[in-house]
Amino acid sequence: MREYRLLNNNWKFTYGDKVGASPDEINRWQDIGLPHSFGIPYFMEKEFYLGYGTYSKWFELSKEDCKKRILLKFFGAFQKAVVVLNGKQIGEHRGGYTPFLVELTGNIRPGQNHLIVCVDNLWDATLAPRGGEHQFNGGIYRDMQLILTAYDYIEEDGVFVQTTQLKKEKDSWHAELKIGTQVHASEKSDLSEFDSMMLETCICEGKEVLARSVEPLVMGNSEICQSISLTGITPWSPDTPKLYIVVSRVLCNGIECDCVRTSVGIRTVRFDKDEGFFLNGESYPLRGVNKHQDRMDKGYAVSKKDQEEDMAMIADIGANALRLAHYQHDEYAYELADIYGICAWAEIPLVNSMTA
Numbered sequence: 001m002r003e004y005r006l007l008n009n010n011w012k013f014t015y016g017d018k019v020g021a022s023p024d025e026i027n028r029w030q031d032i033g034l035p036h037s038f039g040i041p042y043f044m045e046k047e048f049y050l051g052y053g054t055y056s057k058w059f060e061l062s063k064e065d066c067k068k069r070i071l072l073k074f075f076g077a078f079q080k081a082v083v084v085l086n087g088k089q090i091g092e093h094r095g096g097y098t099p100f101l102v103e104l105t106g107n108i109r110p111g112q113n114h115l116i117v118c119v120d121n122l123w124d125a126t127l128a129p130r131g132g133e134h135q136f137n138g139g140i141y142r143d144m145q146l147i148l149t150a151y152d153y154i155e156e157d158g159v160f161v162q163t164t165q166l167k168k169e170k171d172s173w174h175a176e177l178k179i180g181t182q183v184h185a186s187e188k189s190d191l192s193e194f195d196s197m198m199l200e201t202c203i204c205e206g207k208e209v210l211a212r213s214v215e216p217l218v219m220g221n222s223e224i225c226q227s228i229s230l231t232g233i234t235p236w237s238p239d240t241p242k243l244y245i246v247v248s249r250v251l252c253n254g255i256e257c258d259c260v261r262t263s264v265g266i267r268t269v270r271f272d273k274d275e276g277f278f279l280n281g282e283s284y285p286l287r288g289v290n291k292h293q294d295r296m297d298k299g300y301a302v303s304k305k306d307q308e309e310d311m312a313m314i315a316d317i318g319a320n321a322l323r324l325a326h327y328q329h330d331e332y333a334y335e336l337a338d339i340y341g342i343c344a345w346a347e348i349p350l351v352n353s354m355t356a
Helices: 023-027 304-316 331-340
Strands: 003-006 011-015 030-032 052-061 069-074 080-085 088-094 100-103 111-120 144-149 153-169 172-185 197-205 208-216 220-233 244-252 255-264 269-272 276-279 288-291 321-324 343-346
Touching: 069 153, 088 100, 153 244, 153 255, 172 197, 172 244, 197 220, 208 220, 288 304, 304 331, 321 331, 331 343
Parallel strands: 288 321, 321 343
Antiparallel strands: 003 144, 011 030, 011 052, 052 111, 069 100, 069 144, 080 088, 080 111, 153 172, 172 220, 197 208, 197 244, 244 255, 269 276
């Protein structure tokens, strides 16, 4: 079964590239928790720290844990990160705003495991955004978690839901959904010996299953496309921000091996250069605000509570639209926009120009 474990607590931190530090040195580092930013205080400072910062954490795994596939998920680290586990470099990432995964499977051990992450916010003309007078504080400034799955699994962020048709017939709404699911069936797993391996996809409203589709799986990586029809649904809009749950399950001889739940609003959107924005087939004026992800006392290292407060204030003034500038925000920001009934404009992290 899939399991998520938050890794935000009990970290050590120091400035500089200290990947090779001894245990005695690490013990003298600062005690911190995630999210964390290099530059506190932040607001109206004349200068901020440019350079490296190194993070250290010990975490424990059982023998049963080590029989599973294990991933480390960073929700955001600015802007280049090198990941070392038990003395071995196992991953790196360039880019300060997108979540990224590091495979731990094969490098973990029962008992204590030592994780070192070195992050830097040095100028790099090949990494966006680079134009404008923006401050870019370094750090692991979003959540981090362990993801444990079976060897037959749905890829992380591997479920894609699209409303291909939405129409009102008399007093009832009808929708056609296209769902793409990235699945891996591994020959390493005992589950691969089962006679039947299936992907089951259900559309749920609370505990009620509105529709169900089942497709067979093959060994290796595959993307399964399913079409599901729904009648009597409530389309998502700022006036009625109704959300449904897509439940995706890998079944081996009927036994659940993996399960992913995806919250989704059923809607269609389009822009017309002359007539403006259309939501669910009807003209819909957008009136909103612009939002960066930082706070004056925390920099980029904002909490979920901070994000909830921000979104509640935006909704309270009557806004129905939000520009999330100038980069991908935390995944939670998009979830909140759906919950509060706010049309969110997502941007790639590019200001003016960059060097290819």
